[in-house]
Amino acid sequence: MFGRAALICLSNLVIIANVPKTIKQLQDLMVGQLKRRGFYPKNEKEVLLRLGEEMGEVFEAVREKQDKRDLSYEVVDVFWNLLRFCELKAINLEKAFMEKLKKNEERPLPGPVSGISENS
């Protein structure tokens, strides 16, 4: 009935949203939730401080060997604040990502790459 829909339950609020396919769609979901819940930081320094705090929580989750779900939620917190920062600075993250991917691809390598993790 809802196709690729996700059911997200927040307290008594039930939101049915299409599963996001792009970073922009994730960003729109984030902004919508922040505004609906009355917490929409507009100060870039505050967002950057939160980004740093959340990165620290990722370190803590790794150090404490927290389970994968808890670690992934901390990673999402980092991503969340990164999206908010990009929105504040009017950065099109998808476009910038592809541009940087191309730039990196064209950059000459000093030698063969080694030590690539195989558990991705």
Ligand SMILES: [Mg+2]
């Ligand atoms: Mg966190």
